[in-house]
Amino acid sequence: MAGEVAPPPVTISPTDSLYRGINPQFYENGQVTSGVFCLKKKDTLEDAPSVGIEKLVPLQKFHSFMGAGWGVGQFSVSVPLGLGLTVHLLPEPSWKEYADAHAVITGYQALSNSKRGECERALRDAVRQNVRIPPSAATAPIPPPTTK
Amino acid sequence: MNSQISFTDKHRPAQVKHPSEAKEGFLAGHFYRTKKIANFTREVFDFPNATVSISIGPSAGWVNQLAGITNVSVGVASGAHITGRISPTEIVGTGLFSEGTNRISFGQNAHLVTGLVEDFGSGYFGENAIYLNPDSITLLGNVQQITMVETVDAATLTQLAVTREYLLSAQLRRLRKLQAGWDGDRAEAISQLTGDTAEEIIKQVPQVMLSHLAIPTLNLGPLPDGSLRFECTHSNKELFLTISDKAVDVQAWQPLHAIESVGYWETDAGGAKEHLEWLVR
Numbered sequence: 001m002a003g004e005v006a007p008p009p010v011t012i013s014p015t016d017s018l019y020r021g022i023n024p025q026f027y028e029n030g031q032v033t034s035g036v037f038c039l040k041k042k043d044t045l046e047d048a049p050s051v052g053i054e055k056l057v058p059l060q061k062f063h064s065f066m067g068a069g070w071g072v073g074q075f076s077v078s079v080p081l082g083l084g085l086t087v088h089l090l091p092e093p094s095w096k097e098y099a100d101a102h103a104v105i106t107g108y109q110a111l112s113n114s115k116r117g118e119c120e121r122a123l124r125d126a127v128r129q130n131v132r133i134p135p136s137a138a139t140a141p142i143p144p145p146t147t148k
Numbered sequence: 149m150n151s152q153i154s155f156t157d158k159h160r161p162a163q164v165k166h167p168s169e170a171k172e173g174f175l176a177g178h179f180y181r182t183k184k185i186a187n188f189t190r191e192v193f194d195f196p197n198a199t200v201s202i203s204i205g206p207s208a209g210w211v212n213q214l215a216g217i218t219n220v221s222v223g224v225a226s227g228a229h230i231t232g233r234i235s236p237t238e239i240v241g242t243g244l245f246s247e248g249t250n251r252i253s254f255g256q257n258a259h260l261v262t263g264l265v266e267d268f269g270s271g272y273f274g275e276n277a278i279y280l281n282p283d284s285i286t287l288l289g290n291v292q293q294i295t296m297v298e299t300v301d302a303a304t305l306t307q308l309a310v311t312r313e314y315l316l317s318a319q320l321r322r323l324r325k326l327q328a329g330w331d332g333d334r335a336e337a338i339s340q341l342t343g344d345t346a347e348e349i350i351k352q353v354p355q356v357m358l359s360h361l362a363i364p365t366l367n368l369g370p371l372p373d374g375s376l377r378f379e380c381t382h383s384n385k386e387l388f389l390t391i392s393d394k395a396v397d398v399q400a401w402q403p404l405h406a407i408e409s410v411g412y413w414e415t416d417a418g419g420a421k422e423h424l425e426w427l428v429r
Contacts, residue, residue, distance in 0.1 A: 023332070026369060028369050033367055033377070034369075035370060035371045038372045067332045113412060114409060117390075121388070121409075
């Protein structure tokens, strides 16, 4: 239609924030574990950890895209960039009007096992510092026997 | 409960640095050998903000003050009971001594027992400061390691170790039941072999805790590729033990805020023990 202006291309800067869904299995004793960012050498772009771009999707909406019981953590784009990783925009059609808010963290496939472990831990720490919505506990462990 | 670990020569953990000179002619030395105590070794990172203030007072002994940022400074109250073994002259010989105050420069050591200066030596303890009665001492300074001698309730420690093992076992039993796709995507189930290896490591936990009198934090979680990972922290160290079938990949960090790890090793359940011991040492 004449006069229609295309939306500006999505860009993200190091000062932007990202949301990351937290599976309850990666929440142990009230702490996020490194499984929240499992980085494998053979990962394709589709296997890479998904994130939501905070400025493009409200927290509650992002949370609704997650499974039951999942939580949400928030961290700065500067964290993966500081580790030498990249935040790759990858629109997710199932997010409908928020499709453009989807991205993945990538750039770790060529790293050594050691470096990938360092990235997993650093990303875990970043999410751990700002859990916006805690996951529901995975099945609680059986209480220990009482001792006399 | 009054059950405590008896601190005798027989049971003394290896990391206790105890000068042989203390064995004779010194009341504090007698106390040191007979008091029921155990010890911990703490890194200086446990004392992050280096402002020092200790005050034990003349009645408690000779140490008035232990302070410094680049040095550990010890004030020695003037008074009786200074044996020849710990004379001001000796202290002057290793530092700056003035009006009852001794400054121990970097690389030197203070060996304090119940607030009494028992011995000073240059390099003997390899940049360690050893003292008892930590409640009355805040030690900061350019020493690299501080060995504190503290009372430990052995019954409580044992209970904690057993409970920790039990909780990890319960967690493992739960994780073994995870079905493929447990992450809502393509996660793999935990294999029998991976679970068995994790179980072997869990059995090592109480042994390591009790032998080092330490209570590390251990989380056990799954990874989407079907492996299991112990995330263990203690003091200023963190350890990842990632188990895939019989293989255990070990990665360690120190201090906690470091991004770069201090090492990465590929081993098995038996080889993981030395890394757990590193964690709590």
